[in-house]
Amino acid sequence: MKFFIASPWRNKETVRNLTDALIARGHFAYSFLDSGANLATGRSVIEEFKTFGHSITDWEDAPLIENIFLSEMQALKDSDAVILLEPAGHSSLTEAGIAYGMGKKVLLVGLVEHPEVVYRICGSRYPSIEAFLGDLNGVAAP
Numbered sequence: 001m002k003f004f005i006a007s008p009w010r011n012k013e014t015v016r017n018l019t020d021a022l023i024a025r026g027h028f029a030y031s032f033l034d035s036g037a038n039l040a041t042g043r044s045v046i047e048e049f050k051t052f053g054h055s056i057t058d059w060e061d062a063p064l065i066e067n068i069f070l071s072e073m074q075a076l077k078d079s080d081a082v083i084l085l086e087p088a089g090h091s092s093l094t095e096a097g098i099a100y101g102m103g104k105k106v107l108l109v110g111l112v113e114h115p116e117v118v119y120r121i122c123g124s125r126y127p128s129i130e131a132f133l134g135d136l137n138g139v140a141a142p
Contacts, residue, residue, distance in 0.1 A: 001140050004075050004104075005031035006095040007085035015085065018109075018129055025136060030075040079104060081139065083132070084122060086110025093118055107132065107139065 003022055007015050012033065019029040072095065076082070082099035084092060084106060093116070096106050100121040108122035109132045124139065126132035132139070 001080045002028045002078055003030070004079035004082045004095070004099065005029055005085055006082055006088065006092040006099075007031065008087070008089040008092055011085060011087070014129070018083070018085065021129070021133055025133070027136075027140075030079065032072075034071075034075070073098075076102065076104070081105035081107055083107050083109050084119075085129075086112055096121060105139075 005015050005018060009032065015031045015033060019031060019033065022029040076095065076099050079099065082096050082104055084096040086109065088096075097118060100106050105124070106122045108119065108125040109129055111127055112119060124135075126135065
């Protein structure tokens with residue numbers, strides 16, 4: 001299966017571990033770690049904008065932001081399922097919502113600290129990565 005992992009930069013080590021576990025089991029996983037800009041710098045391009053005082057006020061014109069957006073939208077289209085990895089942020093929930101609108105499976109992994117109505121888009125819920133990986137064959141079934 002092709003998974004899109006929706007999770008914020010602060011979870012990068014957990015995202016990396018989940019990605020490695022999925023690949024070891026013969027699956028594909030896309031996340032923000034795969035963004036060309038993030039690979040080149042080793043840190044989140046969005047966080048860099050914020051750190052250097054560049055709120056993303058130029059989001060409409062910045063080619064870098066456009067490239068990130070296009071890359072993530074293509075990865076969502078190409079995925080079979082989206083993993084909403086907690087703790088999630090606004091962007092992660094938005095990506096999961098886009099995937100849901102595309103008819104993709106949305107899987108919640110982790111405990112939700114601040115539930116919102118939108119979490120109902122998650123068809124399957126797992127309290128941990130270990131629980132999710134233990135049911136991976138069930139997830140991959142049609």
